[in-house]
Amino acid sequence: MSVVLVALSVSVDGYITGRDPGAGRGLGDATMLFDWYFDGDTPSQVFDGFRLSEPSARVFDALAGRVGASLVGRNTYDDSGWVHGGAPHPTAPLFVLSHRPVPGMSDGQTLVTTGIEDAVAAAREAAGDKDVALMGGGVATAALAAGLVDEVILHQVPILLGGGRPFFQSLPGHVRLRAVEVVPAPGVTHLHYEVLR
Template sequence: MRKLTFAMNVSLDGYVAAPGADLGWTTPNDEVFQWWSDRVGATELALYGRRLWEAMSSHWPTAAQEPGVTPAEYEYARRWLDMPKVVFSSTITAVDWNARLFSGDAAAEITRLKSDDGGPMDIVGATLASAAMRAGLIDEYILLTYPVLVGGGTPFFTHLESWVNVNLVGTQSFPNGVLLTRYETRR
């Protein structure tokens, strides 16, 4: 059975995006960017929601050809393009860049993907992750908490009908005040 992880940048008050889908507060320093690049390199399959897919696919496929691209950005772009992806959406009709589109029941498809043989999967996007949370499918939560209060927006955690018990399995601090915390779901 594959492991499913939900990892995102999050504000201290628990949001992955500020009102208006503003992500301006999430600009990573070099160490955080490298952590994300290594994460993408270690992920066998990424599950994307539509909004984050549109944001990522509008930038990373051509980022390596941009003037002034850093070696780290070049490496991230290559890893992102190479990583297999499933995009969950009922409103878009096609995807590219090593991705396939799925428009049916997200929880059922994620359950099927988890039962396959293979390496780790990451769920990318808060709306898609909320469906997986409610279905009890997430095995690990990774929060990269930024030292900022945004006051509202898109929450990392969704409303749940019952508690989910987790164990803290690791922490890491970064020079810019970002704190990474990893929690595994107790089964």
Template sequence: MGKVATGATMSIDGYIAGPGDSGFDLLFQWYDNGDVEITTAMPGLTMRVTPASKDHLDEWNGALGSLVVGRHLYDLTNGWGGRHPLDVPVVVLTHRPPEDRPAADDNFVFVTEGIEAAVATAQEIAGDRNVGVNGGEMARQALDAGLLDEVHVDLAPVLLGAGTPYFPSLGIKPVQLDGPVKVVRGSGVMHLTYAVRK
């Protein structure tokens, strides 16, 4: 079984989105400020990053077997048009699965029984590969439940001032992490990996 890790691009003041789901243009500038092209599974979505960022992304994405996201992100992205850009199955934790989705949709699995069930489903799908947990509410729930092995931060040099924190309203605090166990310097981003102290 692989690792369970959360990862997000975060502002220096700790936000993964600004007020009203804004600020993504500032947070994700590093997706288009390099010379190395990365194609995704989403038509029309290509990133241009530095060689260091590409190596970092290739290492993590190459070991990724599934993702866990919340219904808010699923709706915000319109289900990524039917396939996540990382080309892996997505487990969506929700109180209310969408009624209009295709019955035989292998790209998305909707789970209503809580974060433990969502992560267990994602692990079953991933096999010996890693499970990625989206930042925000999903990361908070997974950390509170003791399910996370690592925290990945793509630190962007921007201050958003308010918005959605990476870990909103932790039920267990303080939480100590070990590391950073890995540091990669990109252009307009610092990739940091921390181990969750069990």
């Protein structure tokens, strides 16, 4: 069965965007969260144009190679500009969880309006024997609260943003994690956790 994972770049103080993110404004003033994608000499084998440090390329490509479908919330979808087409992964279909209509979705994008359980189930079916990657604080929190997440991966960038959208929102209880791997790299530390049940 496929693994459901959450993997995002995050500041030390827990933000995945800068201040004032939104449609047409991208992820706000937090582009430095993604500098590690382009600050190295090792080209990604999965994403064209990404040049990472050797340790980041090893972690990033291994993770990206596992992904068979992506699931995002509406804010992440709008902020990232995927409303005009595209997706967070070059080959994986994109599922969008939203209670609002999403006009003009492109091929490879699917709207799910019936809740996190149905969205994860649809993404799992599309992923086949590959994994489902969740993106966005709302989707991550809803899936964690529903007990649907198997792994949490933080690409922690050494910066305090002081504001923006937090990675995790309020959870109904504790979620215990077990560290699987910690990989320091230039400009980022990759923290890989297993969700304990």
